Amino acid sequence: MAVQDLMGKALAALAELDGPMSVEVIHRLADTGGDVDEPRTIAEVADLLDISPHTLRYYERAGLVHVDRDSSGHRLYSAEAVRRLVFLTRMRLSGMAIRDLQHYVQLVDAGDTTVPERHDMLLEHRDTIRRQLRELTLSLAATEYKIATYGGHTGDVAI
Structure with missing residues (x-):
């Protein structure tokens, strides 16, 4: 797979x-x-x-x-x-x-003594991913706007 x-x-x-x-x-x-x-x-x-x-x-x-x-x-x-x-x-x-x-x-x-540091790393990375998602959502909206201005249909695309 x-x-x-x-x-x-x-x-x-x-x-x-x-x-x-x-x-x-x-x-x-x-x-x-x-x-x-x-x-x-x-x-x-x-x-x-x-x-x-x-x-x-x-x-x-x-x-x-x-x-x-x-x-x-x-x-x-x-x-x-x-x-x-x-x-x-x-x-x-x-x-x-x-x-x-x-x-x-x-x-x-x-080992397990590093769990708090790993946790912090992943929290920071999660914040980065969330920011990227917001940026991509904005980019998608701008793209859909442009498609609509050219007379196209953006459709209902689920994310």
Whole structure:
């Protein structure tokens, strides 16, 4: 299941919510839908996340994910590595810098004593995402206005 499929699944689930998003909903959205207990090859993970093998190797070199090797030296991604990569790709998609992700991963690897700092980092990133959403909403309104001025119909597009 590629990232576009995962994103479609996530957006559909969000549209069905009546109330606030719960932790259980988030966990279901992070489910990749397959047997992730078995180690996956770089090609399988690249296909799953719709990113290039080059990007996966870069994340490994940058210290963002630990990847085991088989007896031939080929990369094998554990379920834990795939879950981390799902998180990393979501954070990159939302604009989090690699250096911030490196710091976050170092904190995670340092253990539970770093939870308050990780929490603060995510609160700050959430504020950044919310600002980006407001800016994109304004850009969408300006685009729809221009479409209407040219006689077009903007339609009822749900976000």
